[in-house]
Amino acid sequence: MNVEELKIKISELLPGAVLEEGGQWLTINIEPNQWPAFAKQLRNDTNLYFDFLFCLTCIDWKTHLTMVYHLDSTKFRHNIVVKSKLDVATPAIETVSNIWRTAEFHEREVYEMFGVNFINHPDLRLLILPDGWEGKNPLRKDFEDPINMIRL
């Protein structure tokens, strides 16, 4: 599907979704509570078939966090980006590791680096950081490494 067709299809699935154009790919802004049902539709819809989650990450905007999901379809080769704003104090969103298995590792990374709580994640533990890590989440903007060797 091209961008126009995707826009129509996604507006049907999720009326009221805020679509953004102008970037590399079509971007869909959703509320965190819409994500679990919408993710299943994106994966299972025969015309969308987004089966490849090629990037999952988070951005700290100081006032809020944004989850970013990059999706690709190995069948149709169309891409979209899904974004969801999370509260900075208690960030939480439903896991998608039951839909795309790759999310399990990527969500664990976001959990330790940004402190996002992934609801119903099968194994939400530290992955890269050492056991017993105390203190802030390293990729948050308010984290300052005491031995930062490359501060400009």
Next chain:
Amino acid sequence: MFEEIGTTAEGDLQINVGPQHPATHGVLHLVLTLNGETIKKVEPHLGFIHRSIEKMCESLTYRQFSYVTSRMDYLSSHINNNACALVVEKGLQVEVPERAKVVRVLVDELTRIASHELWWGAMAMDLGAFTPFFHAFRERESINDIMEETCGARLTMNYIVPGGLMQDIHPNFQKRVKHFIQLYKSKVDEYNEMVTGNIIFQNRMKGVGILSKEDAISYGVTGPAARGSGVSCDTRKLYPYEVYDKIQFDEILETGGDSFARYMVRIREMNESIKIIEQLIDNIPEGDFQAKTKAVLKLPKGEFYQRVETARGELGVYIVSEGGTTPYRIKFRSPGFSNLSALDHMARGSKLGDLVAMMGTLDLVIPDIDR
């Protein structure tokens, strides 16, 4: 981390593989749950070589940050640099001279051969054959020599920079690459004769670590590991960059999904890389090797993403810019990280001795996984 080692409540044995283990080729720590010799669970513990490259890059300028990325997947350093250069060029909307594009593809493909060479030697060594390692390193050495002459480095190249290349190719570059191709052409057959056809080797590889096509996609496995399961995922074909859309080469696909299929993809890919180099080596256009760019680069506000095919799979560089001279947020979607996540699924129910073959065919590079 180490306290949990022992016996589980069900009476299964838990053992450590790594962090210092000759077959992990780096500091990877796996905790295995075993029932006799059968693997019940593989649990990777990462972070032994985590340098937080993403955080570091937030305080490095757009000219500086690609140097750090050579240290991620150090066997594909050219390709990492290429990804960074492409994403910055995408933001700046700079058109790179044709000469730079062709040279970039040439060095990328030489890197791919060198990386597959090292993988092949190390893989055979993991399975108990020591000689192939020396054969592989003999050929890899000549690529390193070519790189040393042109880039001044043998491992962390930093040759591809935003706007083009660091400097022009060495006058000897074409001559030496042609000489290398001439020497190399018979080598893949030699490799096949030495290792691929060996019946002991085949018995250890065939039917081991099976990954279905659906699982490979779901786990985000890319590169030769996914193509061994029949997933068409070569970024060079699907989302062409540089001059990959103008040259003839095939995407190698195998349908076995086992360790042997993943092995064969890489062996056959080496020949494809040679094919690409042969098409380009006599056709390097004259002209500049660098586009004119400002001394201090400023990316406009927005988001930029570039996908490239490294020797291990799809590398994604995601930059969020606020309009400054440094990225606001940068994310490296490293191929090894996603490929490793499938290891647990692949290994369950296999024998302990086969784990090494599976890890070998996933071609894990630990600095690429940890970043």
